[in-house]
Amino acid sequence: MKSIYLLISLLIFVCPAQASSDRAVGDFALIDHQGVFHQLSNYSDHQAVVLYSYGSECDVSSGAVDKLSFLRDKYEGRDIAFLMIDAIPEETRAGVAESLSQHRNDIPVLMDTSQLVSYSLSVDRTGEALVIDPKRMQLLYRGAIDSRAVAAIKNSNDSISRNYLDEVLSAVTLNGPEVLDVQWEGGQSIPFAEIATDTPVAYASEVVPILEQRCVSCHRDGGVAPWSMNSHQMVSGWSEMMRETLLTLRMPPGQIDDAYLDKFTDVHAISDSEKRTLVRWIDSGAAMDGQDDPLTELEAQSSGWALGEPDLIVEFPRQEIPATGVLDYKFVPVEIGLDRDRWVRAYAFDIGDTSVLHHVVAYTQDAKQQKQNRSGGGSRTNFGGYAPGRDYVEFDENTGVLLEEDMRFMVQFHYTTVGRPVEDVTRIGLYFQDEAPEFPLSRTAVMNGEFVIPPGDSDFDVIARATIEKDSYLYNIAPHMHYRGKRVKYWAEYPDGSREDLLSIPNFQHNWQMVYRLKQPKLLPAGTVIVSEGAFDNSLKNPLNPDPSQEVRWGDQVWDEMFIAWMRVSEIN
Numbered sequence: 001m002k003s004i005y006l007l008i009s010l011l012i013f014v015c016p017a018q019a020s021s022d023r024a025v026g027d028f029a030l031i032d033h034q035g036v037f038h039q040l041s042n043y044s045d046h047q048a049v050v051l052y053s054y055g056s057e058c059d060v061s062s063g064a065v066d067k068l069s070f071l072r073d074k075y076e077g078r079d080i081a082f083l084m085i086d087a088i089p090e091e092t093r094a095g096v097a098e099s100l101s102q103h104r105n106d107i108p109v110l111m112d113t114s115q116l117v118s119y120s121l122s123v124d125r126t127g128e129a130l131v132i133d134p135k136r137m138q139l140l141y142r143g144a145i146d147s148r149a150v151a152a153i154k155n156s157n158d159s160i161s162r163n164y165l166d167e168v169l170s171a172v173t174l175n176g177p178e179v180l181d182v183q184w185e186g187g188q189s190i191p192f193a194e195i196a197t198d199t200p201v202a203y204a205s206e207v208v209p210i211l212e213q214r215c216v217s218c219h220r221d222g223g224v225a226p227w228s229m230n231s232h233q234m235v236s237g238w239s240e241m242m243r244e245t246l247l248t249l250r251m252p253p254g255q256i257d258d259a260y261l262d263k264f265t266d267v268h269a270i271s272d273s274e275k276r277t278l279v280r281w282i283d284s285g286a287a288m289d290g291q292d293d294p295l296t297e298l299e300a301q302s303s304g305w306a307l308g309e310p311d312l313i314v315e316f317p318r319q320e321i322p323a324t325g326v327l328d329y330k331f332v333p334v335e336i337g338l339d340r341d342r343w344v345r346a347y348a349f350d351i352g353d354t355s356v357l358h359h360v361v362a363y364t365q366d367a368k369q370q371k372q373n374r375s376g377g378g379s380r381t382n383f384g385g386y387a388p389g390r391d392y393v394e395f396d397e398n399t400g401v402l403l404e405e406d407m408r409f410m411v412q413f414h415y416t417t418v419g420r421p422v423e424d425v426t427r428i429g430l431y432f433q434d435e436a437p438e439f440p441l442s443r444t445a446v447m448n449g450e451f452v453i454p455p456g457d458s459d460f461d462v463i464a465r466a467t468i469e470k471d472s473y474l475y476n477i478a479p480h481m482h483y484r485g486k487r488v489k490y491w492a493e494y495p496d497g498s499r500e501d502l503l504s505i506p507n508f509q510h511n512w513q514m515v516y517r518l519k520q521p522k523l524l525p526a527g528t529v530i531v532s533e534g535a536f537d538n539s540l541k542n543p544l545n546p547d548p549s550q551e552v553r554w555g556d557q558v559w560d561e562m563f564i565a566w567m568r569v570s571e572i573n
Contacts, residue, residue, distance in 0.1 A: 127187030310429025
């Protein structure tokens with residue numbers, strides 16, 4: 001009888017899903033404990049997503065791991081995704097991996113280091129299970145995983161065992177009766193000290209400095225972003241979209257895995273504390289304090305050049321792009337006009353019309369190469385290029401690229417039509433240094449052009465390897481894929497058999513083809529193998545996919561694919 005009364009008392013806290021005032025769930029994205037990107041909306045081809053609040057030091061949630069693994073196996077093949085989420089501030093990936101090693105488990109644990117996702121879902125304790133319909137972005141169930149978990153926190157012997165989560169999933173997959181929420185009060189409390197506070201966020205002194213440091217360089221008049229952060233009115237008007245891009249990791253652009261941030265300079269990143277500040281400000285109404293708006297007082301960039309006025313500007317010939325059609329790559333010779341050999345310390349592009357120019361690559365041709373009449377631009381050496389998100393490159397101190405007096409550029413243009421005729425005039429700006437550098441730079445690449453991506457494949461793996469023939473320093477990596485590019489990572493396999501991870505981009509975005517520059521050059525002994533491992537999404541889930549019904553191979557056009565990373569290296573003599 002006691003167990004029956006316990007069950008009745010539990011059901012007092014139960015409410016039908018339809019009766020809840022708000023069952024909507026916002027989209028979000030997080031990186032898991034193994035560095036893999038997950039976005040809720042990417043599971044829209046599933047019937048449900050199970051999200052379980054985990055803490056490696058919590059006995060309740062740790063004790064449920066084996067049961068979750070059992071349920072995951074039970075519902076395998078029935079379009080149910082299982083994820084865990086960890087929002088405990090002290091938790092680390094390594095700690096989570098160690099705690100899971102004691103279980104038969106390969107369920108990803110999403111590391112909610114900013115705590116914003118857990119807070120937005122009102123998940124304030126470990127051990128709570130959420131079941132979400134990712135098509136409708138609706139919460140189907142929240143609460144205890146089973147009645148024994150509830151009984152344990154109430155110090156009760158529950159002889160009537162109910163497996164709430166299993167019942168919910170059975171209802172989802174078999175179109176059974178709706179299962180009611182079961183209030184959860186156990187597990188470990190998750191502290192939300194920096195989010196759940198009544199202290200107002202000051203626009204002028206807290207928000208604007210973050211925008212200035214992280215956003216305004218692109219979100220400015222004439223910048224690459226589609227709108228300018230030039231006033232409070234503009235920012236507050238776009239604030240809800242800002243919130244969405246932060247929670248789905250769409251902004252800042254070209255983000256690398258946070259575990260690699262300390263290795264690189266000039267990368268786009270935003271700290272967890274900064275995210276919390278912006279989201280708190282937006283959620284509280286995005287108000288402006290005081291009479292003055294600091295955003296209106298920020299100095300506009302003095303010229304179109306990201307690095308200031310170049311030492312030499314080379315204007316490429318005007319190109320006329322028709323309204324429609326598929327355009328092949330175009331190669332155009334351009335004289336540089338040097339009066340002597342020069343060492344380049346940086347270059348930048350001033351793009352005429354970004355709506356049609358997919359990329360431009362400036363190759364060099366010395367006198368010998370210019371005499372070799374070959375198709376496709378002839379014999380040439382890669383100097384540098386522009387792609388979305390990569391409009392300038394600075395080389396490291398004591399390095400540089402040599403431009404010889406007799407060289408010219410052979411410029412490769414790749415245009416796409418936009419439904420109207422367009423004229424494009426693009427320029428390259430060169431920044432020189434007077435002395436020859438200690439470490440002259442050259443370019444090499446790791447690439448694979450032999451893949452065939454099947455139609456509809458959402459996670460097609462590709463791997464590439466390149467051997468470094470001579471002792472060299474590695475300075476930067478510039479990955480390149482097209483619309484179906486999904487993720488990519490790089491590591492070095494050294495001659496002594498050891499391995500070192502170099503870079504990971506868990507959520508590759510075609511619109512941001514970045515150059516990732518190491519803070520310190522990496523010594524690569526002769527015989528080192530650089531390995532690149534990535535994946536393509538050729539499914540309907542990829543919003544950029546031109547045609548998921550098509551088999552895809554290497555090709556020049558954006559509806560084809562490439563898998564390549566350019567690397568700047570300097571051989572050690």
